[in-house]
Amino acid sequence: xxxxxxxxxxxxxxxxxxxxxxxxxxxxxxxxxxxxxxKVDGESFLKIFGALSSSIMQVVNVSYLLIVIGxxxxxIGFLGCYGAQKENKCLLMMFFSLVLIICIAxxxxxxxxxxFTGLAETLLTGLVTPLLKxxxxxxxxxxxxxxxxxTEVHCCGLNNYTDFNNSYYYEKYGGYPRQCCDMxxxxxxxxxxxxxxxxxxxxxxHPHLCGCLLQGCFKQILEEIKTNAGVAGxxxxxxxxxxxxxxxxxMYLYCRLDDK
Numbered sequence: 001x002x003x004x005x006x007x008x009x010x011x012x013x014x015x016x017x018x019x020x021x022x023x024x025x026x027x028x029x030x031x032x033x034x035x036x037x038x039k040v041d042g043e044s045f046l047k048i049f050g051a052l053s054s055s056i057m058q059v060v061n062v063s064y065l066l067i068v069i070g071x072x073x074x075x076i077g078f079l080g081c082y083g084a085q086k087e088n089k090c091l092l093m094m095f096f097s098l099v100l101i102i103c104i105a106x107x108x109x110x111x112x113x114x115x116f117t118g119l120a121e122t123l124l125t126g127l128v129t130p131l132l133k134x135x136x137x138x139x140x141x142x143x144x145x146x147x148x149x150x151t152e153v154h155c156c157g158l159n160n161y162t163d164f165n166n167s168y169y170y171e172k173y174g175g176y177p178r179q180c181c182d183m184x185x186x187x188x189x190x191x192x193x194x195x196x197x198x199x200x201x202x203x204x205x206h207p208h209l210c211g212c213l214l215q216g217c218f219k220q221i222l223e224e225i226k227t228n229a230g231v232a233g234x235x236x237x238x239x240x241x242x243x244x245x246x247x248x249x250x251m252y253l254y255c256r257l258d259d260k
Contacts, residue, residue, distance in 0.1 A: 155220040
């Protein structure tokens, strides 16, 4: 290519880099704002976006997740946009390094999620179950999120109904949450788990009375993820492609600055 063509190509890629990272910056700011909103008033957020939006909220504190992701995108967008606009090699290298680290972390997380599902369940049980016992029924936002999730996903607790044993809710109301009883399977019963809908607990010494209790949310959500694995894989591949393209463009600009 002639020097003029090379310069035109450099300018075009630079402009695209600025616009792309400006969009990332604005998206990060939006996520940060939504994360703060969810943290301050999570119940209103769920009412607006529906119960389906809570399908993961019992496993991850979405407010903090959105805040962290938003902050990361803000930093990435700033480094890429400002670095390209000012043609700053240091900022471009920082942008490349940060995107590379995120890409490696995503690959590692995907491998761990696929290979160590049992370990993930154990870790989540150790983290979430104590929160259920302590906050369900005591914290309005936490309770609302779990109720919406259990109703939408048709599940009970993280593992099963025993997650509520010796909990604040169990001690206060003498039973399990209403969502833990599948009334469609219990209409012929006069007691047992159907009594849970009215706050009455079956004897723990007779676990067969709890046969109609729904399974835990972790397994249900895991099944939903497996069912939509193709969509999730396509989204992951798209994100990966964008990250690779961003790294390639930033490195191109970094190298071309030496020729200017």
